[in-house]
Amino acid sequence: MDKVILKTTPEKGRGLYVTETIPEGTIIFEEQPLVSCQYSWNAAYGYLACEYCLRPLETAERNAQRLANDPGIMLPRAECCPVESNLVNHTKCEQCGVLYCSSECRSSALERYHAAICLGADAQNENHPVNVLVDFWKKMHYPPETCGIMLFVKIVGLFRQTVDPQGLQNQLQEFVHKSVNEDLLIFHKMLGEKFTKQIEQLYSLFAVAFNVGSDERLSWLTADSFKSLIALVGTNGQGIGTSSFGDWVKNVAECAMDEKERTSVDQLIDELYSKMDAFVGSFLNNEGSALYARQSKINHSCSPNAETVFPQSNHVLALRATRDINPGEEICISYLDECNLQRTRHSRQKILKDYYLFICQCEKCDQEINDPDETSEEEDDEDEDMEDSD
Numbered sequence: 001m002d003k004v005i006l007k008t009t010p011e012k013g014r015g016l017y018v019t020e021t022i023p024e025g026t027i028i029f030e031e032q033p034l035v036s037c038q039y040s041w042n043a044a045y046g047y048l049a050c051e052y053c054l055r056p057l058e059t060a061e062r063n064a065q066r067l068a069n070d071p072g073i074m075l076p077r078a079e080c081c082p083v084e085s086n087l088v089n090h091t092k093c094e095q096c097g098v099l100y101c102s103s104e105c106r107s108s109a110l111e112r113y114h115a116a117i118c119l120g121a122d123a124q125n126e127n128h129p130v131n132v133l134v135d136f137w138k139k140m141h142y143p144p145e146t147c148g149i150m151l152f153v154k155i156v157g158l159f160r161q162t163v164d165p166q167g168l169q170n171q172l173q174e175f176v177h178k179s180v181n182e183d184l185l186i187f188h189k190m191l192g193e194k195f196t197k198q199i200e201q202l203y204s205l206f207a208v209a210f211n212v213g214s215d216e217r218l219s220w221l222t223a224d225s226f227k228s229l230i231a232l233v234g235t236n237g238q239g240i241g242t243s244s245f246g247d248w249v250k251n252v253a254e255c256a257m258d259e260k261e262r263t264s265v266d267q268l269i270d271e272l273y274s275k276m277d278a279f280v281g282s283f284l285n286n287e288g289s290a291l292y293a294r295q296s297k298i299n300h301s302c303s304p305n306a307e308t309v310f311p312q313s314n315h316v317l318a319l320r321a322t323r324d325i326n327p328g329e330e331i332c333i334s335y336l337d338e339c340n341l342q343r344t345r346h347s348r349q350k351i352l353k354d355y356y357l358f359i360c361q362c363e364k365c366d367q368e369i370n371d372p373d374e375t376s377e378e379e380d381d382e383d384e385d386m387e388d389s390d
Ligand SMILES: C[S@@+](CC[C@H](N)C(=O)[O-])C[C@H]1O[C@@H](n2cnc3c(N)ncnc32)[C@H](O)[C@@H]1O
Pocket: 011, 012, 013, 014, 015, 175, 176, 235, 236, 296, 297, 298, 299, 300, 301, 356, 357, 358, 359, 360, 361, 362
């Protein structure tokens, strides 16, 4: 029996609840996305990920060399790099050359969407309408990226190839939707004010690239539906980060080794992270985003009892309990990062309202309802900075 059920409440809409005790550390469920993609700038900067599942394709050593800008870097314990042992399985689309971590991923992509959107010999042709669209998007949305245009391109592919367009439409409708006015706010918050003005132009390029007007399966993709689709991704999209160097570091930490080797490996890791910090800053991962039907029903809490993780270093999401969860309790994750989660009720509510467009009604916010509506001096400064950058 499934230990998770869907329930609706007037305060938060749909949410996931558990039917039996879930001990801390349990993987509550795993989920494949409806669709996932690497961000466009991330790909353009040379971060190598499987086109289908976002698994890293660079060995940890090559990854470290690139991110630290030092081709002389050599990593010990090559057996701790999962990419190394899988290199023989790497493959590509024979038509356009995009890379896959395995023939299974290539087949899944081809069967689900890639056959309909493959650019073939035009993959590097910058004048091809799909490349013009991607380029336009990149000029609107510089790193740090929050959304990938390829998600929309792949959705086109899904609609062209599915045997059940209505079923796919229903799957999209199942994600939470906002009102048209809220959609505009989401664009603004996601991509900046400039984007709001350029959305019409983006839609024109999208419509040309995919002959939206003359493709029966895409006739629902009017300018307004396109905007709603972008807002849907803004509200429901889940970020994914994968890294072969990160995987190597984790695996090395679990290896048995003598003290001398441990000290030298730890020193090397510290040095490499410093070098990477100096060269690429916080951009260490292959990054992208995805839509998950089940995970998108999980509400936010300022004292969450679960977290989303990617234990297979690809787009397969796992929901892990971060404490024991009792029968009847709602599963909640945090939409805020660790740093914002530590802020006062006033600050947390403000960020959630400004960036996620809802008033948080979690248990912690309820308990702290009588806390003063003031932030510390430091938080006041940060709040002002955030408002300035809006
Ligand atoms: C990704 S969806 C989560 C599932 C959603 N409740 C549904 O009905 O599909 C995010 C939306 O859920 C609602 N939500 C999530 N956490 C909430 C909270 N702590 N308090 C109030 N509303 C919340 C907000 O409307 C938010 O925009």
